[in-house]
Amino acid sequence: MAVRTGGVRGAALEIDAVTKRFGAFVAVDDLTLDVPSGAFFALLGPSGCGKTTTLRMVAGLERPSAGTVSLAGRDVTHAPAHRRPVNTVFQSYALFPHLTVLENVAFGLRRRRARDVRARALEALELVELVHLAHRRPSQLSGGQQQRVALARAVVNRPALLLLDEPLGALDLKLRRQMQLELKRIQAEVGITFVHVTHDQEEAMTMADTVAVMNHGRIEQLGAPADLYEHPRTAFVANFLGQSNLVAGTVVETLDAGTTLGVDVAGVRVRVPAARTVAAGPRVLVGVRPEKIRLLGGTEDAAGGDNVLGPGTVVDTSFAGVSTQYQVAVDGLGTFGVFAQNVGGATVHPPGSRVHLAWAAPFTFALDGHEEVAAGTVDLDDEP
Amino acid sequence: MTRLRLGGAVVPVFASLGFVFLLVPIAYTVLFSFNDAGKTNLVWRGFTLDAWRNPCGAPRVCAALVGSLQVGLVSTLVATALGALLAVGLARARFRGRGAVNLLVFLPMATPEVVLGAALLTQFLSLRLPLGFGTVVVAHVMFCLSFVVVAVKARVATLDPALEQAAADLYATPWQAFWKVTFPLLLPGIGAAALLAFSLSFDDFIVTNFTSGGFTTFPKFVYVSATRGIPPQANVISSAMFVLALLVVVVVHVVSRARRPR
Numbered sequence: 001m002a003v004r005t006g007g008v009r010g011a012a013l014e015i016d017a018v019t020k021r022f023g024a025f026v027a028v029d030d031l032t033l034d035v036p037s038g039a040f041f042a043l044l045g046p047s048g049c050g051k052t053t054t055l056r057m058v059a060g061l062e063r064p065s066a067g068t069v070s071l072a073g074r075d076v077t078h079a080p081a082h083r084r085p086v087n088t089v090f091q092s093y094a095l096f097p098h099l100t101v102l103e104n105v106a107f108g109l110r111r112r113r114a115r116d117v118r119a120r121a122l123e124a125l126e127l128v129e130l131v132h133l134a135h136r137r138p139s140q141l142s143g144g145q146q147q148r149v150a151l152a153r154a155v156v157n158r159p160a161l162l163l164l165d166e167p168l169g170a171l172d173l174k175l176r177r178q179m180q181l182e183l184k185r186i187q188a189e190v191g192i193t194f195v196h197v198t199h200d201q202e203e204a205m206t207m208a209d210t211v212a213v214m215n216h217g218r219i220e221q222l223g224a225p226a227d228l229y230e231h232p233r234t235a236f237v238a239n240f241l242g243q244s245n246l247v248a249g250t251v252v253e254t255l256d257a258g259t260t261l262g263v264d265v266a267g268v269r270v271r272v273p274a275a276r277t278v279a280a281g282p283r284v285l286v287g288v289r290p291e292k293i294r295l296l297g298g299t300e301d302a303a304g305g306d307n308v309l310g311p312g313t314v315v316d317t318s319f320a321g322v323s324t325q326y327q328v329a330v331d332g333l334g335t336f337g338v339f340a341q342n343v344g345g346a347t348v349h350p351p352g353s354r355v356h357l358a359w360a361a362p363f364t365f366a367l368d369g370h371e372e373v374a375a376g377t378v379d380l381d382d383e384p
Numbered sequence: 385m386t387r388l389r390l391g392g393a394v395v396p397v398f399a400s401l402g403f404v405f406l407l408v409p410i411a412y413t414v415l416f417s418f419n420d421a422g423k424t425n426l427v428w429r430g431f432t433l434d435a436w437r438n439p440c441g442a443p444r445v446c447a448a449l450v451g452s453l454q455v456g457l458v459s460t461l462v463a464t465a466l467g468a469l470l471a472v473g474l475a476r477a478r479f480r481g482r483g484a485v486n487l488l489v490f491l492p493m494a495t496p497e498v499v500l501g502a503a504l505l506t507q508f509l510s511l512r513l514p515l516g517f518g519t520v521v522v523a524h525v526m527f528c529l530s531f532v533v534v535a536v537k538a539r540v541a542t543l544d545p546a547l548e549q550a551a552a553d554l555y556a557t558p559w560q561a562f563w564k565v566t567f568p569l570l571l572p573g574i575g576a577a578a579l580l581a582f583s584l585s586f587d588d589f590i591v592t593n594f595t596s597g598g599f600t601t602f603p604k605f606v607y608v609s610a611t612r613g614i615p616p617q618a619n620v621i622s623s624a625m626f627v628l629a630l631l632v633v634v635v636v637h638v639v640s641r642a643r644r645p646r
Contacts, residue, residue, distance in 0.1 A: 096550070
């Protein structure tokens with residue numbers, strides 16, 4: 001059963017040149033962002049990148065130091081939280097422990113003196129399939145159920161904009177995958193604009209139709225998940241969204257009437273499509289995703305037109321069910337990650353094997369050579 | 385084996401002695417409320433229900449009790465209301481001088497009561513306030529306030545600040561957020577603080593003695609009559625208060641157990 005949205009398919013959100021400083025620390029740095037109405041938009045970034053602060057400024061829980069926030073064309077920069085047509089699903093859910101599930105969901109409706117409070121609250125609980133628990137207290141529910149109550153409590157108000165602050169962070173992996181699908185279904189059903197903040201790149205990619213990758217209070221790149229994945233424009237995006245193998249190279253020639261660049265990587269010539277190159281000068285970082293690489297044993301030959309690097313030595317072989325993941329130390333270039341899909345019949349290369357790396361040239365991308373190769377890779381100290 | 389058994393017996397024995405030490409004076413108080421007292425209620429003269437049949441029998445004992453109850457109720461009400469607001473403000477708001485206020489609130493608890501009482505008396509006299517019910521209430525509110533602030537602040541610290549933000553996010557004005565979310569969640573803490581304030585006020589002798597003038601509370605009555613002999617009615621009232629307090633504790637315990645989610 002759908003929650004009626006009264007004809008409004010969510011509102012567009014415009015964040016214009018917003019900066020937020022906490023003392024000397026700049027949490028959000030001159031951020032400009034347009035979220036079209038009805039979108040499922042994800043703000044993705046590591047902890048401390050400013051994504052939650054951005055969300056809180058949209059919710060009205062923080063005031064920007066500079067810039068404006070507009071909703072459906074109306075400037076709400078200085079409107080307090082309770083006067084904004086925005087609802088939030090908090091990371092901790094923030095359910096009211098002294099109220100029943102039903103009264104939690106009805107809270108927003110009651111504050112606005114809406115009609116049919118009970119019926120509408122039950123309708124929202126039906127949407128998240130929790131009607132049977134309407135008279136329980138939040139403490140009597142499981143984490144996943146609490147999460148759904150928090151969602152119902154926000155959606156029932158039919159806000160112009162729904163903000164989700166790491167809503168699935170506290171759930172275990174299996175439940176998280178299930179809730180991702182659930183959230184997508186609900187968003188499609190109610191048509192509200194969703195802005196989802198997460199540090200989980202897989203979550204952002206599977207759920208959102210547009211992802212903005214944030215780093216140090218700025219947006220690194222914005223686009224559809226597939227576009228971001230296939231065409232990263234910075235080393236941070238290449239490493240944070242999935243994994244990338246990046247090696248330094250120098251552009252030495254232009255081929256195929258300017259559509260392909262010939263790049264020298266430690267003495268080996270690699271072909272890179274010009275359209276997938278983001279470079280200011282001849283120094284570039286040549287990149288390729290691990291699943292695009294094939295490992296060639298001693299006797300195998302690369303297909304014509306492939307880029308080939310090596311030889312290298314397999315240093316680790318991990319069987320992960322759907323794929324086998326290799327770490328290959330290529331002489332003079334460093335370690336490459338390779339995912340070989342487990343299609344059966346493929347040779348498994350044990351550690352110590354000597355191999356070449358080959359991939360089709362169109363899968364190669366190139367970034368500005370002045371960037372940090374390791375930008376956006378996950379440290380072991382970071383949160384999961 | 386024997387040593388072990390001996391060790392096992394030591395704890396119960398000491399615990400029992402501890403309880404005896406704690407409870408004998410109370411048992412004595414209760415027992416002597418049934419004494420067929422003469423001029424002084426110091427030696428056992430035989431069992432009677434006279435004092436229980438007529439608890440107001442001794443001159444001015446009930447007036448003193450009523451005085452204590454009035455002072456206790458009024459100062460509890462005022463101290464709890466002010467203290468709860470102060471605690472929320474101190475725990476939630478960020479303002480200049482917050483640390484200083486925290487320290488100042490703590491001071492009355494750390495100051496010896498005799499000093500407090502004497503200081504209050506000096507203050508009332510220099511302000512030319514007539515001593516009596518009003519000055520006692522002011523004095524009691526003053527020392528109860530600190531305890532209320534400390535008790536409620538501990539409760540505020542356990543509240544997730546996201547709850548108030550969630551209320552604001554769900555269209556509650558700051559006023560509604562306080563009354564619909566913060567206050568109900570603080571209520572157990574506020575209730576406990578009020579009980580504490582009442583028992584402190586009802587119990588107090590030192591500060592009261594300095595600030596009451598001709599006004600008499602129950603503790604003051606007992607103290608004054610000690611020189612002439614405490615009437616058994618005082619024991620009756622004390623015993624009744626004790627039973628009442630015990631009942632409150634039991635009821636609160638039972639209710640909170642019943643309300644705890646399974």
